[in-house]
Amino acid sequence: MKTIIAYTTRHGATQQVAERINDILGGKAEVFDLQNNRINLKDYDRIIIGASIHGGKIQGRMRRFLRRNKKKLLKKELGLFLCSIQTGDISVKQFNKNFPKSLRNQAKATALVGGAFYMDKMSNMEKSIVKKVAEIDKTVDNINYEEVERFAQKFL
Ligand SMILES: Cc1cc2nc3c(=O)[nH]c(=O)nc-3n(C[C@H](O)[C@H](O)[C@H](O)COP(=O)(O)O)c2cc1C
Structure with missing residues (x-):
């Protein structure tokens, strides 16, 4: 199975x-920055x-990619993950708002990491x-690597 992990990022998380x-x-997968590149699905x-x-939204480039390629993506084995500092209900809402329902339903696995x-x-x-909203002025790493592991295991 040929796999691509396509992402958009602002600061690298x-x-x-x-x-x-x-x-x-x-x-064995291809790890692909969607920001400046096109994929042949x-x-x-x-x-x-x-x-x-x-600010409540995923990158515009990713939004456009999902919109334009929805039909093709629905024919693939699909995984969706989201990086956010919010957790719990707010992160679920952000996920649901940013990833179209049809893709969420099609996904073999989803994760809020x-x-x-x-x-x-x-x-x-x-x-x-960040200082004003989150009262944070130092680098903070809250990536949930257990959740990343659980998500990735679904594709083994
Ligand atoms: C200016 C700014 C705005 C952000 N807005 C949100 C937000 O609305 N909701 C949220 O859950 N996280 C928010 N975050 C946290 C990011 O989602 C988090 O830092 C994420 O790991 C960034 O990943 P990236 O480095 O791949 O872009 C914000 C971060 C920054 C710097």
């Missing part, structure tokens, strides 16, 4: 999760998709938002 998933899958049987939430604030990668504007 989602990429880190994508790479960890690939490690668990034995390093025909080449893959299984698509694992990851994005991160900023937590998130990280990498201060050194943020603009001053982002730092001040």
Whole structure:
């Protein structure tokens, strides 16, 4: 089964999760930054998709990709994961709002994998938002690697 793990990220947390998933899958998947590249979905049987939430939304590039390729994605084995700092009900709502229902229903596995604030990668504007909203001014890594493991295991 040919697998691609396609992600969008702002500061690298989602990429880190994508790479960890690939490690668990034995390093045989293609790990692909969707931001500046196009995928030919025909080449893959299984698509694992990851994005991160900023201001309640995943990256515009990923939103457009999901919208344009929904029909093709519905014919594939699919996984969806989301990086966010919110947990519990709020993260579930964010997930449901950002990933179309048909894709959520089609997915073999879904995961809310937590998130990280990498201060050194943020603009001053982002730092001040994070400080104001989350009262955080240092790098914080809350990626839930157990959840990443559980998710990836579904594709073994
Ligand atoms: C400016 C900014 C806004 C954010 N907004 C949200 C949000 O609305 N909801 C949330 O759960 N997490 C929010 N986050 C947390 C990110 O989702 C989290 O840091 C994630 O790990 C980022 O992943 P990335 O580095 O792959 O972009 C925000 C982070 C930043 C820096």
